[in-house]
Amino acid sequence: MKSGQEELQEASLSDVKKELAMPRMAQSVRQAISQQNRRPNPRMRSSTEALPKISLDLGGVVTRKASFGTGAIIFSQGASAETLMYIQSGRVKLSVASKTDKEPIVAILGPGEFFGEVCLGSQNLRVRTATAMAPTVLKVIERNEMIRALRADHTLSYAFLSYMLTRNIRLEEDLIDQVSQCSERRLARTLLLLAGKRNQRNPHRFAGISQGTLATMIGTTRSRVNLFMNKFRTLGFVKYQGPLDANGGLHVNTSRLAKAFCK
Numbered sequence: 001m002k003s004g005q006e007e008l009q010e011a012s013l014s015d016v017k018k019e020l021a022m023p024r025m026a027q028s029v030r031q032a033i034s035q036q037n038r039r040p041n042p043r044m045r046s047s048t049e050a051l052p053k054i055s056l057d058l059g060g061v062v063t064r065k066a067s068f069g070t071g072a073i074i075f076s077q078g079a080s081a082e083t084l085m086y087i088q089s090g091r092v093k094l095s096v097a098s099k100t101d102k103e104p105i106v107a108i109l110g111p112g113e114f115f116g117e118v119c120l121g122s123q124n125l126r127v128r129t130a131t132a133m134a135p136t137v138l139k140v141i142e143r144n145e146m147i148r149a150l151r152a153d154h155t156l157s158y159a160f161l162s163y164m165l166t167r168n169i170r171l172e173e174d175l176i177d178q179v180s181q182c183s184e185r186r187l188a189r190t191l192l193l194l195a196g197k198r199n200q201r202n203p204h205r206f207a208g209i210s211q212g213t214l215a216t217m218i219g220t221t222r223s224r225v226n227l228f229m230n231k232f233r234t235l236g237f238v239k240y241q242g243p244l245d246a247n248g249g250l251h252v253n254t255s256r257l258a259k260a261f262c263k
């Protein structure tokens with residue numbers, strides 16, 4: 001019969017083996033999931049609420065306008081990174097190349113958001129491909145001009161830093177959501193983020209995002225997205241005019257969808 005000391009040593013050794021068997025790069029994510037799993041009903045509310053309104057005055061920054069049609073490549077992964085962009089109108093998809101035929105989507109950005117900002121650091125090459133998902137108008141800012149403006153204007157510097165921090169928090173929430181929520185809840189959260197939850201009284205409409213794109217964003221198949229979208233439409237969460245793959249308009253009732261999935 002084993003002594004208590006021997007049982008304790010075996011239990012400790014078993015725990016160590018389990019820890020070593022888990023991917024070390026995912027340790028921070030595992031801790032976050034572990035904290036969520038302690039709660040009986042994990043909530044989505046903090047992840048889907050709109051980001052705080054940040055005022056960015058680019059009046060003192062030298063910019064030039066650039067317009068892109070739907071499907072146009074703004075810049076490609078591996079190209080020289082010398083500018084960053086501010087979205088005035090439209091929608092931009094950021095994706096990365098992979099060894100397979102799939103195109104992982106990193107983010108979909110809308111008006112009032114920056115992209116290409118990695119050029120402000122030591123990154124000299126684009127790490128993502130940016131594609132216009134709708135007719136898009138951008139303010140293009142040269143790297144050195146933005147650095148000059150950030151050094152000269154402390155208000156702009158503070159606002160830009162706040163913007164980057166809030167966006168980084170959102171990206172971390174996206175990662176945790178991707179590995180801790182079921183695909184149906186991930187789809188609901190993605191629709192709420194795309195809609196922006198700016199106006200909960202009326203359905204928010206956007207176009208140009210296919211069910212295939214939604215499937216890539218949440219890490220599932222197009223057939224499952226189609227199943228969930230039909231369910232959401234039956235429940236009155238969404239409605240759309242024309243097939244999404246043909247850029248039909250998708251209407252999201254953010255109030256009803258948030259109430260169903262944020263509880």
